[in-house]
Amino acid sequence: MPTLQARGIDKKLINKVEELISSGKDQILKGIIDEMRAADVADLIEHLDKDKRLFIIHLLEPEGAGDILVEIEPPVQENILKSLDNESISEIVQELDSDDAADLIGDLPSERAKRIIEAVDDDVSEELGKLLPYPEDSAGGIMALEFVAIMADATIQDALETIRAKREEVENLYYIWVIDNFERLVGVISIKDLILEPVETKVKQIMNPNIVSAYAYADQEEVIHLAKRYDLVHIPVVDDQNRLVGRITHDDIIDVIEDETDEDISFMAGVLSQEIAEESVFKITKARLPWLIAGLFGGIMAAGVIKKFEASLEQLITISFFFPVVMAMGGNTGIQAATVVVRGLATGDIGLMNIGKRLWMELRVAMINGLICGVIFGILSGFWLSDYQFGAILALTLMLIIIIAGVIGSAIPLALHKLNVDPALGTGPFVTTSNDILSLVIYLGLVTSLTHIIS
Amino acid sequence: MPTLQARGIDKKLINKVEELISSGKDQILKGIIDEMRAADVADLIEHLDKDKRLFIIHLLEPEGAGDILVEIEPPVQENILKSLDNESISEIVQELDSDDAADLIGDLPSERAKRIIEAVDDDVSEELGKLLPYPEDSAGGIMALEFVAIMADATIQDALETIRAKREEVENLYYIWVIDNFERLVGVISIKDLILEPVETKVKQIMNPNIVSAYAYADQEEVIHLAKRYDLVHIPVVDDQNRLVGRITHDDIIDVIEDETDEDISFMAGVLSQEIAEESVFKITKARLPWLIAGLFGGIMAAGVIKKFEASLEQLITISFFFPVVMAMGGNTGIQAATVVVRGLATGDIGLMNIGKRLWMELRVAMINGLICGVIFGILSGFWLSDYQFGAILALTLMLIIIIAGVIGSAIPLALHKLNVDPALGTGPFVTTSNDILSLVIYLGLVTSLTHIIS
Numbered sequence: 016m017p018t019l020q021a022r023g024i025d026k027k028l029i030n031k032v033e034e035l036i037s038s039g040k041d042q043i044l045k046g047i048i049d050e051m052r053a054a055d056v057a058d059l060i061e062h063l064d065k066d067k068r069l070f071i072i073h074l075l076e077p078e079g080a081g082d083i084l085v086e087i088e089p090p091v092q093e094n095i096l097k098s099l100d101n102e103s104i105s106e107i108v109q110e111l112d113s114d115d116a117a118d119l120i121g122d123l124p125s126e127r128a129k130r131i132i133e134a135v136d137d138d139v140s141e142e143l144g145k146l147l148p149y150p151e152d153s154a155g156g157i158m159a160l161e162f163v164a165i166m167a168d169a170t171i172q173d174a175l176e177t178i179r180a181k182r183e184e185v186e187n188l189y190y191i192w193v194i195d196n197f198e199r200l201v202g203v204i205s206i207k208d209l210i211l212e213p214v215e216t217k218v219k220q221i222m223n224p225n226i227v228s229a230y231a232y233a234d235q236e237e238v239i240h241l242a243k244r245y246d247l248v249h250i251p252v253v254d255d256q257n258r259l260v261g262r263i264t265h266d267d268i269i270d271v272i273e274d275e276t277d278e279d280i281s282f283m284a285g286v287l288s289q290e291i292a293e294e295s296v297f298k299i300t301k302a303r304l305p306w307l308i309a310g311l312f313g314g315i316m317a318a319g320v321i322k323k324f325e326a327s328l329e330q331l332i333t334i335s336f337f338f339p340v341v342m343a344m345g346g347n348t349g350i351q352a353a354t355v356v357v358r359g360l361a362t363g364d365i366g367l368m369n370i371g372k373r374l375w376m377e378l379r380v381a382m383i384n385g386l387i388c389g390v391i392f393g394i395l396s397g398f399w400l401s402d403y404q405f406g407a408i409l410a411l412t413l414m415l416i417i418i419i420a421g422v423i424g425s426a427i428p429l430a431l432h433k434l435n436v437d438p439a440l441g442t443g444p445f446v447t448t449s450n451d452i453l454s455l456v457i458y459l460g461l462v463t464s465l466t467h468i469i470s
Numbered sequence: 471m472p473t474l475q476a477r478g479i480d481k482k483l484i485n486k487v488e489e490l491i492s493s494g495k496d497q498i499l500k501g502i503i504d505e506m507r508a509a510d511v512a513d514l515i516e517h518l519d520k521d522k523r524l525f526i527i528h529l530l531e532p533e534g535a536g537d538i539l540v541e542i543e544p545p546v547q548e549n550i551l552k553s554l555d556n557e558s559i560s561e562i563v564q565e566l567d568s569d570d571a572a573d574l575i576g577d578l579p580s581e582r583a584k585r586i587i588e589a590v591d592d593d594v595s596e597e598l599g600k601l602l603p604y605p606e607d608s609a610g611g612i613m614a615l616e617f618v619a620i621m622a623d624a625t626i627q628d629a630l631e632t633i634r635a636k637r638e639e640v641e642n643l644y645y646i647w648v649i650d651n652f653e654r655l656v657g658v659i660s661i662k663d664l665i666l667e668p669v670e671t672k673v674k675q676i677m678n679p680n681i682v683s684a685y686a687y688a689d690q691e692e693v694i695h696l697a698k699r700y701d702l703v704h705i706p707v708v709d710d711q712n713r714l715v716g717r718i719t720h721d722d723i724i725d726v727i728e729d730e731t732d733e734d735i736s737f738m739a740g741v742l743s744q745e746i747a748e749e750s751v752f753k754i755t756k757a758r759l760p761w762l763i764a765g766l767f768g769g770i771m772a773a774g775v776i777k778k779f780e781a782s783l784e785q786l787i788t789i790s791f792f793f794p795v796v797m798a799m800g801g802n803t804g805i806q807a808a809t810v811v812v813r814g815l816a817t818g819d820i821g822l823m824n825i826g827k828r829l830w831m832e833l834r835v836a837m838i839n840g841l842i843c844g845v846i847f848g849i850l851s852g853f854w855l856s857d858y859q860f861g862a863i864l865a866l867t868l869m870l871i872i873i874i875a876g877v878i879g880s881a882i883p884l885a886l887h888k889l890n891v892d893p894a895l896g897t898g899p900f901v902t903t904s905n906d907i908l909s910l911v912i913y914l915g916l917v918t919s920l921t922h923i924i925s
Contacts, residue, residue: 023699054699062824088819179666187703188662189644206661207643211634243728244478244509246721248642248703265720266701272724273698273817276731283738284809284897285802291814296834303806304839307872310802311843314795315850321791328790332783335790336776339906340769342797347740347765347902351758354739359746362728364543369517379751384759388766395770417762442739447802451794 024059032059036067045074053079057086060095061292069098077106085115088292089122096123105134112186114159114267117146145260154238155231157271158252158261163191167201167219171209174218178206187264192251193222198258200228200251228253231260235271240363242268279361282439283354306443313448320455327463333400334462337409338455344388344413345420345454346447352377352424353442360428360438370429374422381421389414408465415461416454423450479514487514491522500529508534512541515550516747524553532561540570543747544577551578560589567641569614569722572601600715609693610686612726613707613716618646622656622674626664629673633661642719647706648677653713655683655706683708686715690726695818697723734816737894738809761898768903775910782918788855789917792864793910799843799868800875800909801902807832807879808897815883815893825884829877836876844869863920870916871909878905 035044048056048071060068060083072080072095084092084107096104096119104123108116108131120128120143132140142160149155163181165174174191181188191209193202202222212221228251229238242250242263250268252261274288281288285306286299293299321328321338328334356373359365365373389410397406428441440446490499503511503526515523515538527535527550539547539562551559551574559578563571563586575583575598587595597615604610618636620629629646636643646664648657657677667676683706684693697705697718705723707716729743736743740761741754748754776783776793783789811828814820820828844865852861883896895901 052700054701175665178662182662182666187644188660189642189703205643206665207633207637210630210661210665211637243724245507246509246724248644248720265703269698269701269724269727272727277813280735280809280813284805286806286810290810291817291819296831296838299831299835300838303835304842306806307799307802307839307843308846310798311795311847314792314798315847315854317794317798318791318851318854321794325787328787329784332780332787332790335783335787335793336773337769338790338793339772339776339797339910340766342794343765343769343772343903343906344762346801347762350739351741351761354735355741355745358732358735362746364746373746376751376754380754380758383751383755384762387759388762391763392766392770396773399770399773448798451798455794 024055024062029059029062032071033063033067036070041074044071048074049079053082054086056083057088060087061091065094065098068095072099073103077103078110081107081111081115085111085119089289090293090295090298093122094294101127101130101134105131109135109139112159112161113142113146114157117143117156121147121151149231152235153231154229154233154235154250154252154263155261157235157238157267158231158263159267160261161185162251162259162262163188164194164198164259165191165218167193167195167217167222169218170214171212171216171218171221172214174204174209175214187249190249192226192259193218194259197256200226200253200257200259202226203251226251228257228259229263230255236275236361238263239268239271239275243272244363275361278437279357279439282437283357283442285443310448313452317452317455320452320459324459324463327459327466331466333405334459337396337458340392341413341416341454341458342451345416345450348381348384348417348420349424349446349450350442352381352421353428353446356425356428357438357442360432365429373429374425377421377425378418381418384421385414385417388417405466408462411465412458412461416457419457420450420454423453479510479517484514484517487526488518488522491518491525496529499526503529504534508537509541511538512543515542516546520549520553523550527554528558532558533565536562536566536570540566540574544744545748545750545753548577549749556582556585556589560586564590564594567614567616568597568601569612572598572611576602576606604686607690608686609684609688609690609705609707609718610716612690612693612722613686613718614722615716616640617706617714617717618643619649619653619714620646620673622648622650622672622677624673625669626667626671626673626676627669629659629664630669642704645704647681647714647717648673649714652711655681655708655712655714657681658706681706683712683714684718685710691730691816693718694723694726694730698727699818730816733892734812734894737892738812738897740898765903768907772907772910775907775914779914779918782914782921786921788860789914792851792913795847796868796871796909796913797906800871800905803836803839803872803875804879804901804905805897807836807876808883808901811880811883812893812897815887820884828884829880832876832880833873836873839876840869840872843872860921863917866920867913867916871912874912875905875909878908 032044060071075083084095087095108119111119116139120131123131132143145160161184163177163185165177178188188206190203190205192200193204195201202219202224203226204218204222208221227241227245227247229241231252231254238250241247248265250263251259252263254260277288285303287293287302290299356365392413393406393410396409397403427446428438431441432438487499515526530538539550542550563574566574571594575586587598600615616639618632618640620632633643643661645658645660647655648659650656657679658681659673659677663676682696682700682702684696686707686709693705696702703720705718706714707718709715732743740758742748742757745754745757811820847868848861848865851864852858882901883893886896887893
């Protein structure tokens with residue numbers, strides 16, 4: 016029974032390739048690589064050490080090398096580019112699609128980028144000149160210049176000739192876009208619909224004028240919301256005059272979805288985005304350390320809070336037993352509420368319209384969970400310490416902590432979003448630490464004053 | 471200057487629609503809705519209350535209602551389906567694409583599903599009979615039966631006629647698949663390439679035989695790895711004889727990517743997957759409570775650990791000041807390591823090949839972070855308490871906690887993955903709580919014995 020029909024690579028292949036490189040069997044190696052898909056060769060290269068990586072890159076024609084290079088994870092790609100001379104890079108850039116070329120150039124040190132732009136053909140440097148000014152995470156920053164556009168007055172025959180002329184240049188052609196005399200986007204036709212009508216039909220008669228496009232300076236996050244909402248495979252990009260300037264393809268849409276998720280997750284946990292491909296311990300440490308140090312300072316502040324209650328603690332050491340409960344419950348409740356809000360904002364499912372509804376939902380959830388956890392905690396601790404009065408105080412305290420943590424957890428990302436700060440920061444160690452301290456303050460304040468009143 | 475060219479909905483539109491429904495102006499309302507895209511109408515419906523939702527659904531023809539219904543978030547969709555009678559649902563199912571019809575039927579109570587399958591036309595019930603047996607999260611569970619396949623011996627003219635015959639049935643047609651006499655998948659041709667060759671050309675002469683397909687019983691997670699790796703827009707699905715049985719389209723690929731991310735994030739935080747659309751406080755509470763109760767019991771266990779050191783605490787109450795630091799640092803370090811591993815496993819960037827490399831990387835990162843945080847902690851606490859000897863003990867303890875938490879944090883998701891359990895569980899409250907307890911044990915054990923030795 017077949018499993019998934021994937022090619023992929025395995026340990027055996029890696030060993031074989033390493034052997035072929037060591038014994039200098041170029042031609043056999045080239046034969047193997049030519050049979051493989053670019054993404055698989057990229058994966059293979061990531062598993063090799065530095066010299067062997069370069070050996071394979073040098074073995075390939077510039078076009079093949081380019082297709083593979085763009086599939087390699089950024090940290091490894093950066094290392095390879097460092098080792099290639101400007102001439103090799105220029106040759107590769109020359110063969111890439113415009114968006115990939117711009118991405119590659121954009122990642123190089125500016126001095127080096129400048130020299131490579133000077134070295135490539137005029138048409139390529141002109142394309143780069145069009146794409147490089149856009150911010151990296153805008154629609155313009157992810158679009159390509161390879162697309163097919165046709166005038167509204169043209170016939171299907173004209174369209175077919177345009178497609179033929181651009182056959183090699185434009186891969187993955189499923190739609191052609193229709194423009195008016197001022198290059199403004201006015202419609203779309205699928206290739207399928209194009210071929211089913213008589214060739215003398217005018218394009219404007221069969222085009223769909225109800226077209227979704229993205230503004231070139233729109234944030235890439237808005238672009239993927241569009242793609243997901245309307246199930247778009249390709250998105251046309253327009254300038255401020257609604258003139259067609261580029262095309263965003265499905266693979267770039269999926270890459271951006273993954274990047275945005277990586278970014279959110281990395282904020283949530285305080286790690287490097289796409290850390291998995293990073294090979295430098297130093298870079299990983301540098302990304303993680305600030306969050307840990309923030310947590311450390313938060314913890315030291317919490318220690319200061321506890322010290323304020325030193326006298327009560329010396330009287331009743333039992334109070335300190337429940338620090339972990341208080342912190343864990345405040346922390347978990349806050350994270351739950353914040354995560355749902357952050358994810359909802361990222362996928363676009365929370366708009367500014369339903370913020371009040373969300374907070375009200377969180378409050379009710381927190382009240383129920385607070386009640387249940389509080390009662391369980393009160394009974395268990397009362398039984399354990401044979402002191403149900405103290406248990407009741409603990410129950411009340413935990414209830415309050417859960418309710419406050421739930422509301423704060425959902426409110427902070429919403430507030431950050433309103434302030435145009437990435438709401439994912441609201442799920443990270445900063446907020447967790449603040450929650451810890453607040454929970455301790457509530458706990459120590461309530462427990463010490465209530466036990467005082469009772470006794 | 472135009473912003474994004476999205477339609478979307480706003481508060482004004484919602485108010486207007488509510489007014490039109492209240493005043494019974496059906497025709498004006500229908501005119502507005504007919505102008506909108508299905509995804510926007512779905513969004514609008516989600517913002518209305520129950521009666522108004524049904525009013526709109528009943529206003530539409532079955533085909534339009536179906537297109538909108540499949541775009542509505544699952545919890546709201548479920549509520550609407552509950553209120554529709556079997557006849558309305560049958561009419562809607564009749565008009566849906568096969569994959570959407572199967573999803574809708576699959577979500578109904580089995581008795582109701584059975585009755586609706588009996589009520590629809592034979593060709594529809596036959597299609598449902600083909601799709602429903604596949605597990606929901608398999609390639610077969612997300613594929614549709616609408617695709618175009620052609621025999622290898624046929625000509626381009628034959629292919630064009632097949633496309634024409636299936637023009638209405640198969641939306642988003644970019645590729646046709648080539649099969650042999652036994653219906654086995656042997657190649658693929660893009661529509662673009664098809665139209666640029668003479669019509670008498672045989673299909674097999676221009677097809678690309680190097681085709682990626684998914685096995686019908688493969689997990690949907692493997693399917694999206696394929697799509698992302700090879701930048702596929704559509705994926706053909708085959709049975710165990712390599713016979714073509716269905717097609718997975720780009721919108722379903724993106725939905726699955728989102729679903730898998732939602733699932734991971736919900737595990738990480740202990741919330742309901744896609745909780746944002748859920749309207750029942752009870753369901754949200756039910757999803758979150760187990761994680762909170764697990765945290766509660768963990769906290770009570772931690773209290774038990776602390777109680778064991780009661781004598782030392784009474785001697786030196788200062789020890790309790792640093793519980794928050796110890797727990798926060800152990801927790802944050804563990805989450806950082808676990809998150810990277812979980813995300814790497816989800817995106818397929820961590821295979822079984824590089825587990826050792828990953829653990830070694832985490833160990834080095836934890837050693838550096840442990841050293842830096844330990845030293846800072848030692849100096850600050852030593853200065854604060856005017857006791858540098860105690861500060862040194864704290865520094866050493868924190869260092870050890872960070873190193874152990876880092877290694878455990880990365881090892882647990884890898885172990886879960888090997889045991890075929892969702893590794894995302896390794897980032898959730900369970901592991902965080904275990905980490906808390908372990909950190910406390912190390913802290914209390916080391917600090918009490920070291921201060922004992924010194925004094």
